[in-house]
Amino acid sequence: MLERFRVPTEQQILIDHDSLRETVTALFEKVGVSRGDAAEGAETLVRSDLRGVETHGVSNMLRVYMEQYTSGDLNPRPNVRIVRESPGTATVDADNGLVTILGPRLMRMAMEKARRVGVGTVVVFNSGHSGAIGHHASIAAAEDMVGVCYTAAGRAAVPPFGAETRLGTNPIAIAAPARNEPALLFDAATTAIAGNKLSLARRLGSPIAPGWIADLDGAVTTEETAPRERGEYHQTHLGGTREQGSHKGFGLALMGEVLATMLAGDLPDMITDRTPHGNRHSFAAYDIASFTDVDLFKDNMDRMLRELRDTKPAPGHSRVIYPGISEFEEEKRRRACGIPLHTEVVEWFEGICSELSAPRLRRAARSQAS
Amino acid sequence: MLERFRVPTEQQILIDHDSLRETVTALFEKVGVSRGDAAEGAETLVRSDLRGVETHGVSNMLRVYMEQYTSGDLNPRPNVRIVRESPGTATVDADNGLVTILGPRLMRMAMEKARRVGVGTVVVFNSGHSGAIGHHASIAAAEDMVGVCYTAAGRAAVPPFGAETRLGTNPIAIAAPARNEPALLFDAATTAIAGNKLSLARRLGSPIAPGWIADLDGAVTTEETAPRERGEYHQTHLGGTREQGSHKGFGLALMGEVLATMLAGDLPDMITDRTPHGNRHSFAAYDIASFTDVDLFKDNMDRMLRELRDTKPAPGHSRVIYPGISEFEEEKRRRACGIPLHTEVVEWFEGICSELSAPRLRRAARSQAS
Numbered sequence: 001m002l003e004r005f006r007v008p009t010e011q012q013i014l015i016d017h018d019s020l021r022e023t024v025t026a027l028f029e030k031v032g033v034s035r036g037d038a039a040e041g042a043e044t045l046v047r048s049d050l051r052g053v054e055t056h057g058v059s060n061m062l063r064v065y066m067e068q069y070t071s072g073d074l075n076p077r078p079n080v081r082i083v084r085e086s087p088g089t090a091t092v093d094a095d096n097g098l099v100t101i102l103g104p105r106l107m108r109m110a111m112e113k114a115r116r117v118g119v120g121t122v123v124v125f126n127s128g129h130s131g132a133i134g135h136h137a138s139i140a141a142a143e144d145m146v147g148v149c150y151t152a153a154g155r156a157a158v159p160p161f162g163a164e165t166r167l168g169t170n171p172i173a174i175a176a177p178a179r180n181e182p183a184l185l186f187d188a189a190t191t192a193i194a195g196n197k198l199s200l201a202r203r204l205g206s207p208i209a210p211g212w213i214a215d216l217d218g219a220v221t222t223e224e225t226a227p228r229e230r231g232e233y234h235q236t237h238l239g240g241t242r243e244q245g246s247h248k249g250f251g252l253a254l255m256g257e258v259l260a261t262m263l264a265g266d267l268p269d270m271i272t273d274r275t276p277h278g279n280r281h282s283f284a285a286y287d288i289a290s291f292t293d294v295d296l297f298k299d300n301m302d303r304m305l306r307e308l309r310d311t312k313p314a315p316g317h318s319r320v321i322y323p324g325i326s327e328f329e330e331e332k333r334r335r336a337c338g339i340p341l342h343t344e345v346v347e348w349f350e351g352i353c354s355e356l357s358a359p360r361l362r363r364a365a366r367s368q369a370s
Numbered sequence: 371m372l373e374r375f376r377v378p379t380e381q382q383i384l385i386d387h388d389s390l391r392e393t394v395t396a397l398f399e400k401v402g403v404s405r406g407d408a409a410e411g412a413e414t415l416v417r418s419d420l421r422g423v424e425t426h427g428v429s430n431m432l433r434v435y436m437e438q439y440t441s442g443d444l445n446p447r448p449n450v451r452i453v454r455e456s457p458g459t460a461t462v463d464a465d466n467g468l469v470t471i472l473g474p475r476l477m478r479m480a481m482e483k484a485r486r487v488g489v490g491t492v493v494v495f496n497s498g499h500s501g502a503i504g505h506h507a508s509i510a511a512a513e514d515m516v517g518v519c520y521t522a523a524g525r526a527a528v529p530p531f532g533a534e535t536r537l538g539t540n541p542i543a544i545a546a547p548a549r550n551e552p553a554l555l556f557d558a559a560t561t562a563i564a565g566n567k568l569s570l571a572r573r574l575g576s577p578i579a580p581g582w583i584a585d586l587d588g589a590v591t592t593e594e595t596a597p598r599e600r601g602e603y604h605q606t607h608l609g610g611t612r613e614q615g616s617h618k619g620f621g622l623a624l625m626g627e628v629l630a631t632m633l634a635g636d637l638p639d640m641i642t643d644r645t646p647h648g649n650r651h652s653f654a655a656y657d658i659a660s661f662t663d664v665d666l667f668k669d670n671m672d673r674m675l676r677e678l679r680d681t682k683p684a685p686g687h688s689r690v691i692y693p694g695i696s697e698f699e700e701e702k703r704r705r706a707c708g709i710p711l712h713t714e715v716v717e718w719f720e721g722i723c724s725e726l727s728a729p730r731l732r733r734a735a736r737s738q739a740s
Contacts, residue, residue, distance in 0.1 A: 086657075088490075120458075146632075161690050209614070255544050262516075262670055265670070268677075293635060300631075
């Protein structure tokens with residue numbers, strides 16, 4: 001993550017991850033989610049925070065989810081149901097359930113199919129936010145599979161040369177296991193920048209780089225600008241401008257609409273306007289043993305990933321990393337030292353835990369000692 | 371395609387597409403390819419030219435292929451063989467065959483599997499260049515499936531913050547059918563710009579935009595520069611700089627290495643250095659009827675694609691398009707008026723057709739009349 005998105009040290013409180021998981025589980029239960037589902041959702045969120053993916057952790061997401069449950073936008077006890085199925089595929093109606101909670105279960109459904117026929121793809125509609133889809137992809141990687149996820153939701157970005165928002169930030173994630181190297185875990189929005197990063201920038205007062213947003217008439221900004229309020233800008237697709245490849249980011253966003261929305265027999269939000277409960281997602285699992293020897297795959301992954309890490313750095317840079325490394329390192333640190341939450345977020349927790357009689361957050365042990 | 375890559379009118383000769391197909395088929399046969407394979411390869415190349423995808427048409431690719439057959443790098447009569455198989459997957463050793471020729475057959479193999487179990491994925495190793503993988507993906511779309519292809523090959527681009535090239539331009543393609551709208555067909559390199567576009571720029575003397583390339587020490591260029599000779603620059607991943615998202619382009623390139631190279635039990639070229647005959651490719655087909663109603667899918671595609679086309683344009687732009695439209699329009703024009711080839715390319719054809727006694731190119735009828 002770029003430095004501009006980090007919570008400044010003086011505004012952070014280090015929270016113990018077990019405590020955070022316990023509190024988030026309790027809060028989900030308080031709005032009607034079953035104990036098992038609540039724990040699954042807490043794991044998705046807290047794992048994002050542990051990995052340093054703040055955009056998809058508790059600070060940005062939990063209070064949104066709580067509001068959506070309270071308003072009735074999300075169904076805490078969804079009747080998740082397969083509406084069409086084949087040996088390698090399933091189309092699932094999530095009954096307005098939150099995919100931050102359901103994602104691991106849906107990925108395991110794809111993995112069951114992959115175990116039998118080599119690959120499995122599960123598409124989901126009538127569902128809420130996904131949380132970090134990289135988390136769901138990593139569930140496949142933990143069992144000798146490659147996991148791939150797409151999400152299609154919202155209307156955040158202008159297409160190249162367009163003045164109106166059409167597609168969402170539509171992220172893509174892939175996870176693949178290695179032997180000794182940290183697993184490859186790529187998870188990124190197909191917009192120039194994740195929507196949540198722009199919210200984070202607003203909270204932190206960080207500047208917006210050229211190409212990250214467009215004015216409301218569709219003109220892509222070409223200078224660094226101050227963060228703006230939601231509604232005062234449109235997002236752009238990866239590349240920013242057409243010349244820098246925004247047509248590629250746009251095409252990748254459309255991949256999500258095809259492989260999730262269209263295969264689910266659904267329509268994008270630019271037509272239906274059903275956010276937050278009409279999101280579409282796709283979960284694919286590739287059983288490595290159906291393609292090649294698992295040991296060979298992992299050894300080859302190690303060789304590839306080490307070669308990437310061993311790349312000589314460009315002037316002014318200390319090292320080259322691959323997707324998943326810095327998050328792996330961050331997780332080690334945060335398990336030991338705690339998860340840094342913004343003071344404002346901790347205040348929100350104190351308010352809602354008191355209101356709903358949920359367990360209060362505990363500071364991390366090492367942070368208390370210092 | 372950006373205007374800077376178009377062949378200038380005064381340097382182009384309009385060739386009849388049937389004549390081009392006939393000549394290319396004959397040239398493939400002259401280097402030992404079977405008649406059926408030669409025709410399949412000619413179709414892949416000429417369809418790229420018809421669609422205006424010059425980078426992957428005859429001008430850039432055919433003479434390279436001819437040299438590779440002549441030098442023995444490519445095998446004109448490969449023993450294409452499945453080395454591992456499951457109901458939804460196959461791993462294929464292409465015996466140094468050219469995937470420009472084999473791609474349609476491999477996609478049809480994936481489609482056969484998708485017909486039985488809903489999805490099919492075929493990965494290929496020991497193979498040559500793929501041609502435009504969008505062509506292979508479109509073969510699935512023509513039969514009520516979604517086609518997705520990845521290619522992993524070469525070492526063209528520096529990873530973010532890196533000074534040495536590691537991964538190739540690793541393109542991604544997806545094709546999906548609609549009812550009345552032109553099919554969605556996205557096919558793009560995960561580098562800031564396709565490698566072949568930099569060759570085209572050199573031939574046409576077109577400038578290189580900021581972010582498209584890096585100096586040999588890994589510093590990404592931030593100003594527009596003159597085209598350079600191969601060997602005097604490195605490519606960058608989509609995004610160009612880290613701040614503009616090159617870590618996303620890098621991650622997408624790694625998707626190709628995982629879903630093609632690793633699943634095939636192979637290693638990337640940065641380790642093996644086997645280009646051109648060690649490329650890896652992945653062909654996936656999704657049977658739409660296994661997920662949802664085909665009619666509903668096509669109607670929904672039409673609604674989505676029309677909504678994209680109907681987007682109000684940004685200042686200075688006349689329309690918004692989706693991937694596949696301008697190529698669809700170009701194909702109609704070129705079928706009628708001929709395929710514009712650079713005079714230098716036509717001279718090459720005249721030389722080799724005379725040398726190998728292959729049918730000479732015919733100018734397009736409408737161009738002769740004018």
